[in-house]
Amino acid sequence: MTQTRSITCIVCPLGCKISVKMLENGGCLAAGNGCKNGGLYAETEMTNPVRMLTTTISVRNGAIERLPVRTDKAVSKSKIPEYLQTIKRIKVEAPIKMGEVIGWKLLDTDVCVIAAKNIDRFS
Amino acid sequence: MYDVAVIGAGIIGVSIARALAQCTLTVIVIEKDNDVANEATMANSGIIYNGYNAKQDKLKGAFTFRGNLLYEELCRELDVPFKRAGMVVAAFEEEGMEKVRELFKKAVQNGTPHSCLLTPEEVMAIEPNISKNVAGAFYSPECGIVSPWELTFALAENAIENGVEFRLGAEVTDVMKTNDTFRIIANQKEIQASCVINCAGMYADKINNMVDEPQFKIKPKKGQYFVLDKRADQFVNNIVSRQKTETEKGFMMIPTVDGNLLIGPLNDDAEDKESKKTSLETLHKLKRLAASTFDNLPLGQVIRSFSGLKAKADVEDFFIQESKQAPGFINVAGINSPGLTCAPAIAEHVREMVKTVFVNRGVAVAANKDFNPVRKKGVSFRALPLAEQNKLIAANPQYGSIVCRCEMVTEGEIVEAIHRKPGATTVKGVKKRTRAGMGRCQGGFCSSRVVRILARELQVSLENVVYDEKNSYIVAKRVE
C-alpha cells in the first residue's frame, strides 16, 4: 500500500510544495522539491520529523534576564515538550559566551544545548 | 470624622473638593476606580462652551456662562493648557440650516458676542476642508478646549496640597445616617462625615438610593470617537460640528490641546452602565458621516477609537439638590454635557450649599487663609529649551532616557508621575499624566518599559502591574 502526501518544505523561505510517495520498501519518492535539501527534508518528514528548537532560560546574575538558547541539531518533533522541559531545568550563571555548550546529551541523545547570546555579569 | 465626604473623583467631585479646600473644612474624596478622572471625565470632547445654546432658566445655562468666564483664570492658576477655539456648526441640507438659524437666534438672545451666520463661501473660507455641499453654518468664537483629565489631575494635586484627602480603589457600598453623621462604607472600612456630596456619575442614583427615596434615574449614554495622529492637526481651524437633523446624527471634529484631532461623538443609548465597547456599525456610521462632511478626510491617520459613557439623569437639568430626607446629603448628579464647562461654576455653587448646611447646624465656616490656588505642573521634557533639558539630565539622568519615543516622554517624567500625589499606580495612570502610550504606536514600543518602571517604583512584581482596574493584569506569569 502506498500513500502520497503533500507537504510544504521548511528548509528555506521558498517553501516548495512537495508530494511524497511512501514506498513499500520503506523509502519514499519526492517530487516538486526545488533542490536536494528539499528531497532530504521530505524523507525525514515522513519517517522521523525533526525541528530546530529555540527557547530562553533564566540567567543568574546576568545583565539581562533571559538567555536565548538553541539545540545544536534538529530534534524529534514528537519529543519537543520533553526536550523543552529538560532545557528549562538547565541552570546558568553570567558571564556566558555565545556558542557555549550549556547542556549535553539531552534525553540520552547526542543533542546539545548552545547559548545563543553573550551575557555579561550584572554590574 | 470629616466635615465633607465627596463620592466620585471625576472632574465634578474633584472641582468641588478643591473649592471646599478654600474653606476650613476637612474633606475626603472617595473613588471606586484606581485613579481620578477615570470615567466620563476621561472620555469626552474636552470642549468649553460659551453658552450660545444655553437655556438661561436652567442650571445648565447659568453655569455655562459662569464656567466659561472662570476657565482661563482657573487653568492659569493650575498650569493647565487652555486654548480658545471657535465653534462652527455646519448644515448640509435645509432642515439642518433651519436648526442652525434657530441656533443663531438663541445665541443672540443669550447675548453671545460675535456670533453670526456664515454663507457656504464663508464657511469654506475658514474651513477649507469642509465638503462643497455645505449649506451654511453658525459661528461663535470664544469657546475653548482643554484636556479634561489633565485639568482634573491639576485640581486633585492642588486639593491635596491644600489638605484634601483622597481614597482611591474604594467603592462605596453603603451610606447610613445617624443624627447628623453620615457613615460611609467603602472597602469594608467606615468613613464618617457631616456632609456628603454625591458626584458618583453613572452610579449617582445608586448612591442616592442608599439614604433617600429615588429622586432620579441615571440613563447611560455612549459616545464613540476616533482619535487622529498629530499629523492631522491642521485639518480644521475651529471646532467643527455637523448640525444634527431628524434623519442624521450630528458629530464634531475637535482639535485637542495636545494636537490630536477627535472625530465624534456619535451618541447612542448605552446598553448598560458598564458597557464601554465600540461597535463596528457605529464606527462605520461615524466614518461615513465624517466623509460626507469633509473632503480629503485623513482617515489613514486614525490611531485609536474609543467610547465614553455619560451619565444623563432622567430629568431636564442637572440634579443639584440637598436631600430633604437626609439633610447634609447633596446630590450633584446627571452632569452630562456641558458638564465640563460648568464644573468650576458647579463647584462654587455646591460650596455655598455646603456652607449653608453647616451654618444651619450652628457651625461657622471660615475661609482657609492658607489656601494656595497655584499648582505647577510636572516637567515636560519635550517642551523645554535645550539648556533646560541638559540641566535636568545633569541633575537626574533619568530625564535623558526616552521611554515613549512617539510623544518624547522620559523615564524621569514617568517616575515623577508615579510619585506625585495623586500618583499613577497603573499603566493608564502613567498614560494620562505623561502621554506615554498616546502616540502613533499606541504604546507598542513603550508599554513594556512603562510596566517595568511601575513595577520598580511601586516595588511590585510585573504580574501585579495593571493597566487600569485591579483585574486588568498585563502579564500572566513568568516564563520558566
Next chain:
Amino acid sequence: MLTYDLVVVGGGPAGMAAAIEAAKNGIEKILVLEREPELGGILQQCIHTGFGIHIFTEELSGPEYAQRFIDEIETRKIEYKLNTTVLSVSPEKQVCFVNPTDGCLTLQARAVILAMGCRERPAGCIGVAGTRPAGVFTAGTAQRYINREGYLVGKKAVILGSGDIGLIMARRMTLEGAKVLAVVELQPFPGGLNRNVVQCLDDFGIPLLINHTITEIQGRERVDGVVVAEVKDGAVVPGTETRFDCDTLLLSVGLIPENELSVAAGVKLDEASRGPVLNESLETNIAGIFACGNVAHVHDLVDFVTAESRKAGQCAAAYLNGLRFSGQNLVRTVPGNGVQYIVPQLVRAENVGEKLTFLLRVKQPYTDAELVVKADGVIQERVKKKRLLPGIMEKITVDAAALANRNVASLSIEVRKVGSSDTNKIDHLHCLSARV
C-alpha cells in the same frame, strides 16, 4: 559642534552593516546611534532560527546573526552610543540626540544613514470594535515580553494577522505553555512564509482561518473573548460570528517604516513603500542622506537587509569621497500591474554599472507568472516566476545597457500571466538591438 563623517541612526542589522561597509571603504569618523542598551535591533528578541541562509549559508537565530556584526563593529572600533534616542535630523545633516550621560547634543554629519527600522500597526489603526481591556498586544510587544522580560503575556490567545511575526508568536506562545486557539487572517492567503505556517501552526494543530476577521474584542478589565467572523468581498458575512474564549489577543496586522525623523528632515516618502524615495545609491531626495533596511521598506529576510545596507554604506562612502552625479539621466521606476512598490524609485542612469537590482513586492499571489521589465513601454526583460507572494520580497536584476544608451524616462515592472501575446515582439526587439 562635533563633526562626524557619517552618522548612522539605528544600530540594528541595517545600521551595523552600513557602518561596517562605510568603514571598509575608508570612512573614519563614523558614529552609530542606538536607543536600546545593546546593538542588534529587533534581532535581539528574535530567538528563532532562519536568519543568515544567504549571507552566511548558515541558519542562525536572531541574536547570533546580530553578534556577527556586533563583533565586526568592535573589531573595527567603530564608535557607537547606546541608550541614545535621536530627536531630530535636519536637512543640513545636523543630528540631535539625547542619552542619560551626554544629555542632549547636536552633531554635524557630512552624511547620514537612516536605519530606524519599523513599528507595528496598533489595534486603533485597523478599527477593531469592542472594549479596550488589558490583554491586547501587538505580536512584537508580546515577543519582547516573552524573550527579553521573561513573561508570558497570557494563557489562551487568538492571533489576528498571519504575517511572519504572528506565526512565530503562535509557536513561541505554545512552546511556553500558552494555548493558541487560532490565527485569523483577513486575506484569502497567509501573510507570512509557508514554512512558518507549517512549523508554527500545522506542527501544533493551530487552525489558520483565512477570509476571517475579528469583529469584536470582549472583556471589561482583561480580554475574555473575541468574536471572529467570515469576510466576503470586503464585508463581514452576517451569521458567521463565532466567539472564542481567550484572555489574550495578539495583533500582527502590518509594519510601518518608522520615518518620523525622515519626514521632519524633509525627506520625501513613497506612499507605496512607506519609505523614502530612493535612488540607485539608496540616497533620499536630500544629498548625503541615505536609507536602508526596514525604514526604506519592510523586509522579510534580514539577509536582504544586510545586502541593501552594505550597498548604502558603500554609496555613503563614495559620496563622502567626493563622488557626485548630476542626475541628468533620471529614470523613474513605475510599479505596473500587480506590483505594490519598487525600490529604488529613481535611477540615475550615469551611475549604473552593468547590472541594476530592484527589490519589489506584488499586491497579490500569482502562480506561473512572469515579471516583465519595460523601458518606456518597450520590454527589456522577462523573468519567469513559478510563484509570487506579497509576503515574499522579489529581487530582480536587469541589464543596465539599455538605460545607459537611451534617454529612458521610466522603467516599469509588471506581473503577467505566462503565455502572453507579447512573446514575438520581444524577440523582434532583440534582433533590432543586435543589429545596432
